[in-house]
Amino acid sequence: MGRIIGALLFILTILSVVFVVMNYWPPPEAVNGMGHAIDAQFARTMVVVGVAFILAQVALGYILFRFGAGKKGERAAYSHGNNRLEVVWTIVTAVVFVTLGVMAQKVWAELHLSAIPADAITYEVTAQQFVWKFHHAGPDGKVGKLNMDLWKDPDSFGVDDRDPDAKDDIVSATMVVPVNRPVRVVLRSKDVIHSFFVPAFRLKQDAVPGMTITIHFTADKIGEYDLTCAELCGMFHYNMKSKVIVKSEQDYQKWVADMAGNH
Amino acid sequence: MSDTHAEGAVHHHQPPSGFIRKYIFSIDHKVIGIQYWCLALFAVTFGMLLSLMMRLKLAWPNAKWTMLGTLFPNGFQDGVMKPEFYLSLLTIHGTMMVFFVLTTAPQGGFGNYFLPIQIGADDMAFPRLNMMSFWVTFVGLVFMVASFFVGGPIGGWTGYAPLSSAGVVTGPGQGLGVDLWIISIAIFCIASLLGALNFITTTLNMRVKGMSLMRMPLTCWAWFTTAILSLLSFPVLLGAGLLLLLDRNAGTSFFTPSIWVTGVLQKHQGGSPILWQHLFWFFGHPEVYIAILPGMGLASQVLSTFARKPIFGYRAMAYAILAIGLLGFFVWGHHMFISGMNPSTGLVFSLITLTIGVPSAIKTFNWLGTLWGAKIRFQSPMLFAVGFVSLFVSGGLGGIFLGQTSIDLFLHDTYFVVGHFHLIMGVAAIFGMFAGTYYWFPKMFGKMMNEGLAKVHFTITFIGVYCIFLPMHLLGMAGQPRRYAQFTELPYLQHLEPLNLFLSIAAIVTISAQLIFFVNLAYSLLKGPKAADNPWESTTLEWSVPSPPPFDNFGGKIPVVYHGPYEYSVPGAAEDFIMQTSPETVPASGH
Numbered sequence: 066m067g068r069i070i071g072a073l074l075f076i077l078t079i080l081s082v083v084f085v086v087m088n089y090w091p092p093p094e095a096v097n098g099m100g101h102a103i104d105a106q107f108a109r110t111m112v113v114v115g116v117a118f119i120l121a122q123v124a125l126g127y128i129l130f131r132f133g134a135g136k137k138g139e140r141a142a143y144s145h146g147n148n149r150l151e152v153v154w155t156i157v158t159a160v161v162f163v164t165l166g167v168m169a170q171k172v173w174a175e176l177h178l179s180a181i182p183a184d185a186i187t188y189e190v191t192a193q194q195f196v197w198k199f200h201h202a203g204p205d206g207k208v209g210k211l212n213m214d215l216w217k218d219p220d221s222f223g224v225d226d227r228d229p230d231a232k233d234d235i236v237s238a239t240m241v242v243p244v245n246r247p248v249r250v251v252l253r254s255k256d257v258i259h260s261f262f263v264p265a266f267r268l269k270q271d272a273v274p275g276m277t278i279t280i281h282f283t284a285d286k287i288g289e290y291d292l293t294c295a296e297l298c299g300m301f302h303y304n305m306k307s308k309v310i311v312k313s314e315q316d317y318q319k320w321v322a323d324m325a326g327n328h
Numbered sequence: 329m330s331d332t333h334a335e336g337a338v339h340h341h342q343p344p345s346g347f348i349r350k351y352i353f354s355i356d357h358k359v360i361g362i363q364y365w366c367l368a369l370f371a372v373t374f375g376m377l378l379s380l381m382m383r384l385k386l387a388w389p390n391a392k393w394t395m396l397g398t399l400f401p402n403g404f405q406d407g408v409m410k411p412e413f414y415l416s417l418l419t420i421h422g423t424m425m426v427f428f429v430l431t432t433a434p435q436g437g438f439g440n441y442f443l444p445i446q447i448g449a450d451d452m453a454f455p456r457l458n459m460m461s462f463w464v465t466f467v468g469l470v471f472m473v474a475s476f477f478v479g480g481p482i483g484g485w486t487g488y489a490p491l492s493s494a495g496v497v498t499g500p501g502q503g504l505g506v507d508l509w510i511i512s513i514a515i516f517c518i519a520s521l522l523g524a525l526n527f528i529t530t531t532l533n534m535r536v537k538g539m540s541l542m543r544m545p546l547t548c549w550a551w552f553t554t555a556i557l558s559l560l561s562f563p564v565l566l567g568a569g570l571l572l573l574l575d576r577n578a579g580t581s582f583f584t585p586s587i588w589v590t591g592v593l594q595k596h597q598g599g600s601p602i603l604w605q606h607l608f609w610f611f612g613h614p615e616v617y618i619a620i621l622p623g624m625g626l627a628s629q630v631l632s633t634f635a636r637k638p639i640f641g642y643r644a645m646a647y648a649i650l651a652i653g654l655l656g657f658f659v660w661g662h663h664m665f666i667s668g669m670n671p672s673t674g675l676v677f678s679l680i681t682l683t684i685g686v687p688s689a690i691k692t693f694n695w696l697g698t699l700w701g702a703k704i705r706f707q708s709p710m711l712f713a714v715g716f717v718s719l720f721v722s723g724g725l726g727g728i729f730l731g732q733t734s735i736d737l738f739l740h741d742t743y744f745v746v747g748h749f750h751l752i753m754g755v756a757a758i759f760g761m762f763a764g765t766y767y768w769f770p771k772m773f774g775k776m777m778n779e780g781l782a783k784v785h786f787t788i789t790f791i792g793v794y795c796i797f798l799p800m801h802l803l804g805m806a807g808q809p810r811r812y813a814q815f816t817e818l819p820y821l822q823h824l825e826p827l828n829l830f831l832s833i834a835a836i837v838t839i840s841a842q843l844i845f846f847v848n849l850a851y852s853l854l855k856g857p858k859a860a861d862n863p864w865e866s867t868t869l870e871w872s873v874p875s876p877p878p879f880d881n882f883g884g885k886i887p888v889v890y891h892g893p894y895e896y897s898v899p900g901a902a903e904d905f906i907m908q909t910s911p912e913t914v915p916a917s918g919h
Contacts, residue, residue, distance in 0.1 A: 066706035066783060070714055070790075077718075077794055084802060090827060092738075092807040093820050103734050110735065114725045117689075121721040124696055129714065132635075132702045140904050141897040142701030146641035150697070151690065158689040162728060166682040169732035170675055176737070177671030194499065194589070219591035255588045257491040257498055258601055260666065260741065264807035264820055267738040273601050273668045274490060275585030291820045295741040295809050297484050299491060299499040300412040303812035 067129040074126035078119055085111065093265040096286040096311070100267040102172045110165055176268075181281045185247035188240060191222045192252070192259035192272045194298055195305040198222040199240040203233030203325050216255055224328045235321070236328035239308045243317035244287050252278045260296035263309055269295050284311040343879035353463070355455035356879060360462050361441025362772060365765075367462075367469060368433035372758075374473070375424040378417045380839050385409045387832030389814035402479060411813035412500045415482035418811060420472070422485030423509065426615065427516050428469055430757050434622030435558075436465065436523060438764045439551040441772060443527065445870040446545050448536025448887045450880040453529040457522050464519035471512035481506040484811055486612070489583035489604040493575040497589040507576060510569050517566035520558045527555035536869075538889030542646070543908070545868045545893040546639065549646045550625025553653040554618050560657070561614040568607035575599065605667055609660035617656040619753045620720075621649060623760025624691060627716045630763050631698050632894040633866045634710035636904055639894045640697030641690075648687035648694075655684045665736045674733050681731035688724050692717065703897070707864070708782035709767035715790050716759040722794075723752025726801060741811070744804025747797045755793040762789075762845075769849075770863050774875045775856030781848040785841060792838030799827055799834075865905050868893050872909050 095101050132141075187208055189200040200222060202208040209231020215221040224231050242248045252261055254272040262269045263282075270280045284290075294305035312320060344350050354360060384393065392407030403413030444452055452458045475481065482501030483492040487510075496502045531552040535544070544552075571582040581599035588594070632639040639645060661669065661677030695717050704710065726748030729735050739745065769777050808821055815821045815828060862871040869889070873882055887909045895906040898914055906912050 066711065067704055069787065070706075070711065073787075073790065074718060077798075081798060084799075090802050090806040090824055092805060099734075099737075103738055106732065107729070107735055107738075110729055110732065114728050118721065118725050121692060121696070122718060125699075125714070125718055125721075128696065128699045128702075129704065132699060132704050134703050134705050139703055140899075141636040141703040143638065143897050143899055144640070144701070145638050146644065146694070146697065148641075151641050151644050151693075154693045155686055155690055159683065159686045162682040162685040163679060165728065166679045166732055169678065169734045172734035172737075173671065173674065173678075176734075177674075213588075216588040217591050217593065219588075257494070257587070258488055262741075262809065264738070269666050269737050269740055271667050274587045275599070275601070276668050278668045291818055293809060293818055297415070297482075297488070297491065297811040300410075300415065300482065300501070300813075302415075303411060303814055304817045306818055 067133045071126040071129035074122050074129070078122045078126075081118065082115070085115065093290065095265060095267055096288065096290065097266045097268075097282050097284050099172055099176060099282065100265065103267040106169050106172065109168070113161060113165060176280060181249050181279070182247045185249045185281060186242070187249045187251065188242075189251045189253070190240070190261060190272070191255060192261070192294070192298075192305075193219075193255040194257065195294075195301040197238070197240075197261075197292065197294075197305070197307040199237050199307075200224060200328070201235040201237070201241075201321070201324075202230075203235050204321055205230065205233050209234045211253075231328075233325040234328050235324045235326075237324065239310055240292065241310045241312060241317060241320050242284060243314045244311050245283065245285055246314070247281055247283045249279060249281045252280070257298050258296045259294045259298050259305065261292070262295035263290055263292050265290040266309075271296055284309070287311050287313055353459060355451070355459050357440050357444050357452045357455065357458055358772070358877065358881075360458050361437050361439075363462050364432055364436035364440055364465070365438070367466060368429050368437055368761075371424050371428035371432065371469065375421050375429060376839055376842065378421040378424070380836065381409070382414060382417050382421065383832040383835040385414050385813065386815070387829045389816050409813075412482050414813040415484075415811070416476065416480030416501050416505070419481050419484050419509075420476045423513070424472060425754070426485055426619070427513065428465075428472065430619035430753060431516075431520065431558075431615070432465065433761050434626070434757065434764065435527070435551060435554050435618070436462070438547075438626070438761075438768065439527060439554070439622060442768065442870055443530060443548055443551050444534065445873065445877060445881050446548050446868050447531065447534060447539050448869055448882070448889065449530060449534035450882065452526050453534055454526050457526050461519045461523040461526065464515055464522065468512045468515035468519060471508050471515060475505045475508035475512060478508065479503060479505045481509045486608060487572070487604075489572065489575065489599075489601045490585065490587055493572055493584045493604075494587060494589065494594055495576055497592065497594060507573065510573050510576075514566055514569045514573075517562040517569065520562045521566075524555040524558035524562070527551055528559065531555070536887055536889060539908075542643065543889060543892045545625075546628040546642070546645055546649070547622070547625040549649050550621045553649050554621045557614045557618050557621075557653050557656065561611040561618070564607055565611035568604065568611070572604065602664075602667055602669060605664050605669075606660070609663045610657075612663065613660040614653075614656045616749070616753050617652055619757045620760075621652065623716060623757045624649065624720070626760050626764050626767075627695065627713045627720075628698075629868070629893075630709045630713035630767055631695055631717070632896065633864055634705045634707060634713070635699050635702030636705070636896045637698055637702045637894075638892075638896055640694040640700075642892065642894065644690055645694055648690045651687040652684060655680060655687070659684060662731055662736070665733050666740050678731055678733045682728065685724070685728060685731075688720075692721055692724075707766075708777065708779055708786065709763045709864070711783065711786040712759045712763035712766060715786065716756055716763060719751055719756040719759055719793070722798070723748060723750075723756055726751065738807070739804055741809055742804035743800045743808045743810055746810050747800030747804060750800070751793075751797045755797065762786075767864065768870075769852065770859030771870055771875045771877070773853060773856075774859050775852050776859050776863060777852040777856060778848050781844055781851075785844040785848065788841040788844070789838060792834055792841060795834035796831055796838060799831055803827060803831075865903070867891070867895055867905050867907050869908055872907055
């Protein structure tokens with residue numbers, strides 16, 4: 066039986082390595098700086114964790130092969146442990162794990178703790194059960210003041226026509242952004258918690274009712290990317306989807322001009 | 329038994345005679361342990377059947393299940409499962425498993441039965457409190473089952489506000505079921521508190537002569553630490569649950585801000601959804617260790633016994649259990665990196681989280697050290713203990729990804745998380761329980777279990793759980809979000825369909841294979857060969873008494889302990905094990 070389990074562990078190890086290396090089911094290709102950085106950190110972690118995984122499973126499998134019961138009357142080695150080994154082991158794992166943790170903080174700090182570039186465009190994003198709406202400043206570059214009282218119309222996302230800045234604002238069901246320009250996303254929710262998740266950006270942030278949360282991203286490739294809700298928000302959570310459409314600067318400007326005042 | 333003992337010099341209570349006092353409202357910790365174990369067996373079956381229905385929906389989202397539709401008329405439309413029914417399956421599956429299986433069986437079941445015997449006591453410190461803990465748990469279970477059948481809650485086991493607090497306006501599955509669900513959890517918290525007090529007092533006060541803390545079996549260290557975690561974490565959940573109940577029913581605003589649902593303002597002031605998450609996870613993370621620590625203790629016990637070797641680094645193992653317990657209280661924020669919590673605190677939570685890998689690695693290393701140079705007996709408990717080590721490694725390493733702030737930005741709320749926690753606190757813990765069942769069944773019921781069936785059961789289950797939960801990591805790496813009733817709507821998920829189908833088939837096979845376990849249980853109870861006092865040639869105190877043990881555990885004698893718990897293969901000893909109660913001498917130090 067030891068040999069069977071040992072063999073199973075070897076097969077497990079080989080298959081795990083094959084599936085991770087072959088990457089048959091990749092995520093959408095990362096199309097922003099943060100996405101690339103997270104992929105790189107993921108890859109580094111995978112190497113460290115992979116080595117630990119292989120060493121542990123193979124060692125366990127080897128032990129099961131080698132240290133079976135043997136002949137009757139034979140005794141096992143008598144030992145209560147080895148303190149020096151314990152210390153070495155403890156220090157090595159502590160250093161490796163904490164180093165990984167520290168390395169991961171760089172991306173985090175860039176997302177949350179550093180200033181958003183001044184040339185960023187702004188989107189006010191409002192979530193409600195099972196819809197995303199994207200509120201853009203329009204050609205004047207000024208986002209109209211949000212009037213939450215208007216939320217009593219379930220279809221309104223709070224754009225107040227009495228505010229002159231809001232006249233040319235755009236509200237759309239997808240998020241159109243220019244390539245290579247920072248985008249500030251101001252997240253709100255009307256009802257329950259939702260989560261703004263764009264797999265191609267490796268980016269996720271909850272939208273919490275009663276709170277205003279700001280994040281940012283810079284997409285570096287033109288295309289259409291799925292956006293979905295990652296926090297359980299009710300029966301149709303699985304279908305609360307939209308798209309981020311990344312356009313060339315020119316096409317983006319054209320879109321803004323065409324859509325001005327459409328809200 | 330001699331006359332002096334018959335006068336009650338040792339027992340502080342007499343064995344009851346009536347059926348009800350003996351088997352229903354018993355104050356015997358052994359009966360209560362079996363009651364907990366049976367309760368968990370019911371709960372795990374219930375929870376497993378719910379997960380089976382979930383996998384049916386995920387593999388075949390539009391298939392018609394006419395028979396299930398007849399059973400659950402509200403959950404199906406023309407035989408197709410409604411998404412809200414899927415979410416209620418998910419919620420009750422999670423809650424049922426976490427509370428009534430993972431918390432109940434290892435601690436309430438095995439801990440109750442074996443902690444007193446392993447430390448030489450004739451019962452728990454407070455037998456009546458013990459009985460009350462069980463029956464309170466039972467009432468909690470009744471509420472949990474009821475909540476599923478009145479239109480179960482759909483908010484997941486984490487019950488995030490305001491989805492859980494705003495009431496029926498936010499959609500189906502937000503009515504009476506949620507109230508029953510919260511009441512069930514609150515009742516469970518009270519039961520766990522009573523149990524925790526009992527475990528701590530028993531461990532500290534009831535140890536027999538010679539049983540110093542550093543001679544306790546590692547199972548006792550695990551139960552003791554688990555009890556401390558329960559004592560400190562369940563009150564927080566209890567408080568949070570009661571506040572949630574008030575938000576739902578008394579118009580308070582603890583977790584509920586003003587929200588607009590379908591154009592109607594639900595007026596609240598000052599409520600914070602983030603506060604619920606802090607309170608929930610302050611409990612929720614220690615809960616993970618409540619589920620897994622007893623498994624770790626039991627794996628150590630079984631590995632040492634069947635390797636015929638002392639545990640490698642006993643002190644390091646005991647301290648690692650305490651370290652995991654302590655660190656477990658300072659990492660809850662890693663569940664909330666993307667919640668909107670102050671991002672600076674995320675940095676701190678992340679680093680503390682990664683340091684938990686250190687005591688976990690010590691445990692793994694010492695298990696391998698224990699097996700090195702062993703003469704392993706591959707009997708049923710050992711198979712599951714070895715499986716536990718493998719699963720613990722695989723599940724634990726996923727945490728190294730998720731504990732990092734930036735990687736969590738992508739993996740949070742994906743199937744990577746689902747795979748990770750199922751491996752470690754789900755199936756690793758369950759393997760601990762299987763190991764415990766195969767190991768202690770002879771002691772609990774006086775019959776041996778069937779080894780052949782056990783080997784088949786182990787092999788299919790071990791392969792099966794890996795086929796279910798490792799591919800989940802791949803799904804998460806591809807970005808598949810969790811808690812989706814179906815994956816049909818998002819273009820980037822379409823290429824994952826074959827993998828989801830494979831998972832469901834693996835789940836159906838693995839769940840079916842559990843029938844082998846139930847057959848083995850039933851067959852062994854009725855027809856199993858009679859168990860000797862010490863069938864595995866173990867060293868701890870429960871193996872020094874008859875199978876099953878008498879009412880007062882030690883038949884009126886008070887045992888004396890001379891050794892640490894794992895003296896196997898001592899050079900020069902008559903046999904390859906020296907029981908803790910044996911006066912035989914052991915070399916002063918085994919180093």
